[in-house]
Amino acid sequence: MxxxxxxxxxxxxxxxxxxxxxxxxxxxxxKKRVGLYVDGFNLYHAIADLNKPHLKWLDLRALAERLIDRRDERLLRVVFCSAYPTHLNDAKKLERHQDYIAALEARGVECYMGQFKKRPVTRCRSCNHAWQTHEEKESDVMLALQILHDAHLDRVDQVYLLSGDSDFASLARLFREEFPNKKFFSVSPPRRPHSKEVLQHAHGKRRLRLTTLEKCLLPSEVQDARGRILSVRPVEYDPPS
Incomplete structure (x- = not known):
């Protein structure tokens, strides 16, 4: 018994x-560790072309969560690179940009800011009129360095690059050569094509739909865990009623 x-x-x-x-x-x-790396100016101009300013108040973390396959992937980092438009002498535009960066950082997005530098003076050959232009510097380089740094330290298994800029083709090629066990994906901004040069070296592609952006907007007030308001949506970015 x-x-x-x-x-x-x-x-x-x-x-x-x-x-x-x-x-x-x-x-x-x-699960595969994923990082989303966002070319801020490329995304901004793509949204500006849509004539839907409320989409500029975009929650990149929420967007990244919708972009990945949660059954097989987990989001590790969201990196955003841009530059403050200090050269425009437009205080309101600068303030909106600062409000947006504060909101992104409150959502755990890592923001790296470049700068605008003066280009050589342009002069009209016909009337001899001269004007000063500026060029955004550093943000593309910072974005590429963040990707390579994360791959080198084995922080990520898959990279999602949100940009349509062909300048990232050399990055995609180097990434594929140096990290054969990792994958590089191109993500195109809404209604913008992928860079053909980047796709030559990418493992795949994703396309952002307008409806996805509409579902990934930041709230009117962005708060921290204690309920303190860290950023308030500019009225220019209020959704249409």
Whole structure:
């Protein structure tokens, strides 16, 4: 009788361990670590062309969560590179940009800012009129460095680059050569084509739809965990009524 009892307990224990083992294996199954890297100016101009200013109040973390496949991927980083438009002498535009950066950082997005630098003076050959132009510098380089740095430190398994800029083709090529076990995906801004040069080296592509952006807007007030207001949506970005 006692022998039978022990045998019964043993069978139940084996079954229990088997179920636990299956659960453990499922928990230990390694999801691919994903980073979304956003070319701020490329995305901004794509949205500006849509004539829908409320989409500029875009929650990039929410967008990244919709972009990945949660069954097989987990979001590790969202990186945003841009530059403040200090050269425009437009205080309101600068303030809107600062409000947006504050909102993104409150959502856990890592923001790296470049700068605008003066270009050589342009002069009209016909009337000799001269004007000063500026060029955004550093943000593309910072974005590329963040991608390569994360790959080198093995922080990510897959990179999603949100940009239509062909200047990133050399980055995609180098990434594929140096990190053969990782993947590089091109993400095109809404109603903008992918860079053909980038696609030559990318493992795949994703396209952002307008409806997706509409579902990923920041709230009117962005708060921290304690309920403190960190950023307020500019009235220019209020959704249409």
């Amino acid at each position: 006692g022998h039978f009892f022990l045998r019964g307990v043993g069978r139940r224990a084996v079954r229990g361990l088997s179920d636990f083992g299956k659960l453990l294996l499922s928990l230990l199954k390694r």
